[in-house]
Amino acid sequence: MSYTIGEVVARTGLTASTLRYYESEKLLSPIRRDAANRRCYDKADMDWLELITCLKNTGMPIQEIRRFVALCGQGDKTLAQRYDIVLAHRQATMARIAALQTELLHIDRKVAYYRDACAAAKLAPAQRAVDPHCEGGAQAT
Amino acid sequence: MSYTIGEVVARTGLTASTLRYYESEKLLSPIRRDAANRRCYDKADMDWLELITCLKNTGMPIQEIRRFVALCGQGDKTLAQRYDIVLAHRQATMARIAALQTELLHIDRKVAYYRDACAAAKLAPAQRAVDPHCEGGAQAT
């Protein structure tokens, strides 16, 4: 069983151009073709796509994904290298999550600030200074 | 008390070019200059930089940061709009964290797979098939 590029578009949300681009960039091995030279994506291709999407979504650049995929094509002698890559990528992803959580606290403070400021503005309209480039007089940044 | 662009570079880790770029893109209001036309960043500028960096790090595009900053310069009449922006951005950031955590599970499985595969390869070297573009025969993607 296999899928046309249109079906893969429908299933993955990627565009056909992106799928061809990934193939041209060797993120995917050359996709099998039917008699009319149209791409036939099989289950294994879909699995690769899912992995590529995961790595891409977690911030791995195309170049490094390509490097990883290339190592996968070279057999068991590259297992250790691939292990190093996924391990480092897990660390990077955890670090990214932790960083976002820290930044989220900053954003939370902004949300609280504006919630209060909006409430105050409704109670006392036109009572506040207009300070160019600053959200208010005594703001906690 | 204020800082030269070099001091800001040292404190923030941004480059001088980036600082000038942010100013030219109106993410910062025009920075005050000394007698020799050199930029003097004051505490308020540093606070803005921190906020901009937070928004940028959490994936807000320059264009939207500029829009937010512009609203900040228009006084209390834009408080509600600014509240909407930071609220939406908090949602987006939480969604991003959740998505990363889901992807992390996928990566964790890869790490476990390679850990085992490396161990197995050491015990039984050269016993495994070389399958182009696939990490092994019975792999759980």
Next chain:
DNA sequence: ATACTGCTTAAAGTATACTTCAAGTCAAGC
């Protein structure tokens, strides 16, 4: 005086990741 360091500008260049375009092929439906 001169060289050096740190800053200034506008404009052009770069990296990443696609996206769009133009022209063409193929199979199916009318």
Next chain:
DNA sequence: GCTTGACTTGAAGTATACTTTAAGCAGTAT
């Protein structure tokens, strides 16, 4: 037979976010 729609290609174009370049100025060290 002819149109339509989904696909094909290589090449050029786009968006974002900077970075680099070239030329020059101000203040300090020798």
